[in-house]
Amino acid sequence: MTKLNSKIPEGPLTEKWSRYRRDVRLVNAANKKKLDIIVVGTGLAGAGASSALGELGYNVKNFCFQDSPRRAHSVAAQGGINAAKNYMNDGDSIYRLFLDMIKGGDYRAREANVYRAAEVSNAVIDHYTAQGVPFARDYGGTLDNRSFGGVQVSRTFYARGQTGQQCLLGAYSALNRQIKAGKVKMFPRREMLELVIVDGKARGIITRNLETGELERHSAHAVVLATGGYGTIYYLSTLAVNSNASAAWIAHKKGALFANPSFVQIHPTSVPQLNEYQAKLTLMSESLRNDGRIWVPAKKGDERLPGDIPDEERDYFLERRYPAFGNLVPRDVASRAAKERCDAGYGVGKTGLAVYLDFRDAINKQGKKAIEDKYGNLFEMYQVISGFNPYETPMMIYPAGHYTMGGLWVDYELMTTIPGLYAIGEANFSDHGANRLGACSLMQAAGDGYFILPNTISNYLADDIKRGKIATDTPEFDEAERSVKERIERLLAIEGTQTVTSFHKRLGRLMWDLCGMSRNEEDLKKALSLVREMEEEFWKDVTVPGSADQFNQELEKAGRVADFFELARLMIEDAMHRNESCGAHFREEKQTAEGEAMRDDKNFAYVAAWEYAGKGVPEKLHKEMLSFEEVEVKERSYK
Amino acid sequence: MSKVLYSSISQKFIMALAGLFLITFLPVHLGINLLLLNSDPEPFNRAAKFMSDFPVIKIMEIVLFAAIMIHIIYGILLQIQNWIARPVRYKKSNRSETAPFSRFMIWTGGIIFIFLIIHFFNFYFIKLGLVEGDPYNFYDVAWQLFTNPLINIIYWVSFILLGFHLYHAFHSAFQTIGLNHRIWTPLIKGVAFIYAVIIPAGFSLIPLYIWIVSS
Amino acid sequence: MKITLDIWRQKSRNEKGRFVRYELEEVSPEMSFLEMLDLLNTNLIKRGEDPVAFDHDCREGICGTCGMYVNGHPHGPVKSITTCHLSMREFKDGDTITVEPFRARSFPVIKDLVIDRMSLEHIQVAGGFISVKTGSAPEANTIPVPKKNADEAFDAASCIGCGACVAACKNASAMLFLSAKVSQMALLPHGKPEAKQRAREMVAAMDDMGFGRCSNTGACEAKCPKNIKITNIARLNREYYKAY
Incomplete structure (x- = not known):
């Protein structure tokens, strides 16, 4: 089976991307005008790709099921976006970011892709800043950073608790510029319901106009899926209610391999479920763990109010189990630890499915004002949802389905196993291994859309410059x-x-x-x-x-x-x-x-890529073996 | 360039400027009117004559009428556009968040316009010779007119509505011409309030005084 | 608790709509307003009736998709929240709640409570961007931005484009929406080179879309779920005058 050719360029890790770009086939400006590209999804990856491809001169058709591209679920990312700028002079570098991601992903990601994601991260910040994204700044006017879970440096750029919305508005504005220029045609309220394959290549999609119900045919020389993750499979998750897996799944059934589907990140800090009719769980940014301390009562079934429980009768279980990282352990570790306590009967709240996230000490030390400056809008949101004031009583949190590391298998060029079909952003599997670090999803989605896909897609399209329009009146x-x-x-x-x-x-x-x-x-x-x-x-x-x-x-x-x-x-x-x-x-x-x-590592150091084999037939497993040339594979310890 | 003249912001800008000009005219008018409180008719009549004969004032009179017309035409124009902008009304609508007097500007404005016509019949048209009366002795005309309680009521009601209109108009005009400031805006609102109380109160005082004295 | 709903039902753009009354018995105060509507829809589907269409997505107050006029207020009677964050705690047993779509000529009804907000998109496309080619941006710290400006730009940029300002305005004006966009870019040095063109073209687009004219009533500011201030409208006016 030769299906899994990851096409990783030769050469040392740090030079792979520049070598790739040196050798990649290009399409000249006059020919780009003859090429159509379909992009499905308008989040950071999709809107980014559409605008970048439009700028290059391709004819882009961009689809989203929402009423406006600015509502894609990237909008809800709160905490931040990473980049290896080392503005804080705390020892950060591209290599360090790469290393953190590989380790955070528990050595289940492809080295070359991760290094490249780290490599383009700085350009992403430059680009967003130039687009007018109002990232937080210091008094001197330069950009500020904060720290985030799972790492020891501060490399996270943020815009209060709305980093996703601000980055998305940046991406959306660039998209609008291309719509105005006529290079991108926008199709809102459209849902992709089928992928069209002609001679083994992805050549179009069938969409349903969600307002009229009309089925529409759209053709192109290449199709890009930027359709996000499938966390709503849990029904209750931090995702938007309408987020779904359908586009990726349709592609899978048409022959694109699906990688590591079971790798789903459970986010540790979400507001717990309040009633049985609830349709969604609201995330409380991971950044809260910078100052909040997580605990449960040390005694089972302790029904006292949290404020009445003295320190010695509290179990700060993350600090106890992981003294080196404490409350800042990666998400998977923090989530599991909370579940362990609740399963053991120490959980709090009506359902017993919650733990406390307490700001008492931080407020005492830094003052209420400082905490309000950092987390004011999150605290407000918590109060709106729960009815409790987190300045006075600890927040109650519980893990919730959040992000899917798994997704469509893609090679180094971000192409799936269907020629001409690309997957970018959360829709692919490529950069986060078995666990994603906080603030790396915006980074990866934007990097894929702006800087990687536009550079790799020409390698495929170079063969298509003489093809002309793809007809839609075909069998x-x-x-x-x-x-x-x-x-x-x-x-x-x-x-x-x-x-x-x-x-x-x-x-x-x-x-x-x-x-x-x-x-x-x-x-x-x-x-x-x-x-x-x-x-x-x-x-x-x-x-x-x-x-x-x-x-x-x-x-x-x-x-x-x-x-x-x-x-x-x-x-x-x-x-x-x-x-x-x-x-x-x-x-x-x-x-x-x-x-x-x-x-x-002996038996499972591979990416599991599954091939659809037909209805009712078990899927076929393909393995992309992961070899680590640059990093030493170690036990992941946050103790 | 034609676009700029028809744009919503330009229309509002022109209307605001015309309004601000009218706002500056009212204190002048009030100042002269206050001379009516003097038992000697001479100072008032002299001022009135000055106002109708002095060439600069004559030009200003044209500007004033232009400002009134522009303010009215643009006001109606904008209001029509606003009505069209919501063809289906809400069934249940809570307007408590809408600045109180801003809701009725077209109506207070309309009533002020009707008042203006009555006022012209009472005074200005005498000067033009359209209505019978002594154009050189407005003092007597006024003293005679305001013995009529009905006229007084019409004037008082109009002045109260004028106050409502002025309060929103005053600070709203500043916002429209782009002046909104952390410190100055609350101050402007304060001045608008004082202005919107003093000017109508001053105007109302005169008919009231005349009515009391002559009865 | 028991709730009576008076909901606007309209089959499609071209059909006439009307209010329909529904009784809902099993509402819990812990539900959100939209979860209450979910419950209504479950009941309707089970009875074989057409469920009430309403737009919603993130249900955490950031995507700007949801929005309906609840008891005379866009996003309901509580300040600074979107409809999805409105809780049934705000209502009493036996209440009657009137639910209407945001109404404006520029927001035609698609179905029931779902409206078409493409008019806002057209305003954005007209000039809501800074022209910077991918890959050509200078290093992010090359252009310092005073923290005060950055914070103010952020405040303006927190607009979620829900359209509540239009719905709240007695004139159905979109000035608050537009002013937030223009302000964000006017406050940042990156947005200066195109400031004039942006103000001109975005205002022209807004006028073309048939929104009403701002009469500084302040209703938009009071009902904005993200607390966008009308100081932005004054700034937009200034930006516009500067553009000519």
Whole structure:
């Protein structure tokens, strides 16, 4: 099987990217005008790519299901965006950022990609700053940095608690400039429902106009997916309610391999679930852990108010278990530790599924004003949601599904295993291994969109300069549109008794319980059969009101949930086969006596890339072996 | 360039400038009117004659009428655009957040315009010879007019509405011409309030005084 | 608690809409307003009726997708929040809540409470950007920005483009939205070179979209979920005059 050629350039790690760019084939300006590119998604990666490709002269068609590209879920990132500027003079460098990411990812990421992500990080900050992104500044007018979990330097650029929104508005403004210039055509309220492959190459997509229900054909010489992650598979997650896996999953079913689907990051600091109707969990930025201390009562079932529990009767469990990093351990470690305490019966709140994040000491030391300056908007948000004032009583937090390290397998050029189909940002698997460090997602998404994809895509398009427009009145497009129509009709025809959301909730709960923060073989086996049953039930008993030719939110959801069932099975399969604990993937069978993760480099130092083999047939596993030339593979310890 | 004349901001700018000019005119008018409180008609009549004969004032009179017309035309124009901008009204609408007097500017403005016409019939048209009366003795004209309680009520109501109109107009005009400042804006609002109370109160005082004295 | 809802139902752009009354028994005060609507929709679907369409996405007050006129207020009666953050704690058992779409000629209704805000997009496309080619930006610290300006630019930039300002304004004016965009870039040195063109073209786009004219009523500022100040409107006016 030659399918997995990661195309990593020769040469030492630090020179791979420059060598690649030196040798890459280019498309001249006159020919770029003849080439069309479809970009699906308008987050940091998608909007970035669209604007950069438009500037280069390609004809870009950009799609999003939201009513405006500025609403892509990158908007919700709070804490920051990393870059190796070393503005703080604390020993940072591109190499150090690379090293932190490799280690943070628990040695399950591809060295060359990670180094490149670190390499372009500085240009991302320069670009956003020039676009007018109002990053926090010092009194002298220069940019400020703060520290973030899992690392020992301060390299995180931030715009209060809204870094994602500010970066996205920057990306959106550049996109608007290209829309005005006529180089990007924007298609909002469109959902991609099929990928069209012509002669083995990605040549177009079928979209549904979400307002009119009309199916539309769009062709291009290359298709770029920047459609984000699939964390909403858990139903309750920190993602936007409409975030979904469908575009990536469609590509997977058309032949793109899906890598490490079970690597899902659970974020430690989210507001816990308050009621059973809740549709989403709100993230409280990781930056809160810079000053907040996490604890639970040392005594089981202690029902005193948190303020009445004296220090010696509190268990600051992160500080206890990880003295070197304390409350700043990476997300997977912090999440698991909180779950461990709650499972052991020490959790707080009505449900017992919460731990305290306490600012008492920070407020005493630094004053309320200092804390307000740093976290004011987050505290306000917490109070709006929970009704409690975090200046007076500790916040209650609990882990929630957040980010998916897994995604479409891509090579060094960010191309999937389907020629001409690219995946960028969270939609691909490439840079975060088994666990993502805080503030690295904006960095990677923007780097992919602005600086990597525009440099690699010409290598593929160079062959297409004489092809001319891709026609949409071909049998391939007919077939793709027919299959979309058929699926929609099938969903509408079920006319069962249960709502789409009720299925999504049940699936989410099941995945959270059996394939969430910690996993074991028995649970996973159980999960697999339960998902199968539930999926069957879905196709028999779901009810989708309305028709296909109208604005129909239930129909949108139904298609997404149907895809989640299929993805869930693959996630479980992947979690089952990876019989080791690494990063966010914790197998209960593989832990030390103290409950720390046990990685198995001998047997699992690879990327698991799955190939769709047809309906009802088990997916085929391909392994991309990971060799570490630059870094020494060590046990990941934050003690 | 034609774009700039039709743009929403330019229209508002022109309207604000015209309004500010009218705001400067009112104290002058009030100053002269206060001479009516003097039992000797001479100073008032002299001032009135000066106002109608002095060439510079004559030019200013044209400017004044132009300002009134511009202010009215643009005001109506903008209001029509605003009505069109929301074709379907809300069923339940809470306007408590909308600055109180800003809601009725078109109505207070309209009533002030009607008052202006009545006022012209009472005085200005006499000067033009359109209405019977002695153009050289407005002192007597006024003293006679304000013995009528109905006229007095019309004037007082109009002045109160003028106050409402002026309060929003005064500080709103500054915002429109681009002046909004952390320290100055609250001050402007304070001045607007004082102005919006004193000017109408001053104008109201005269008919009231005449009415009391003559009855 | 028991809630009565008076909701605007409209099948599509061209059809006439009307208010429909719904009773909802099992509302809990811990629900958010949108979760209450989710519950209503679950009930409607189970009864075989068409669920109420409403836009929403992040449900944490940052994406700007949601927005409806609740009991006479855009985003409901509580200050400084979006509809998704409105809690049912704010209502009492037995309350009747009137729910309408944001209304403006520039925001046509697509279905029920879902509106088309492309008019705001057109304003942005007209000039809401700084022309900098990818890869050509100078090193980020080359141009220092006084902290005060950076903070003020941030305050303006925190606009989420939800359209509540238009909905709140008795004139359906989009001046607060536009002024936030123009202000952000006017306050940063990076935005200066194109300041004149930006002000001219964005104002022209706003006028073309059929929004009303600002009469400085301050309702937008009072109802903005992100506390954007009308000082930005004064700044926009200045920027506009400077542009000619």
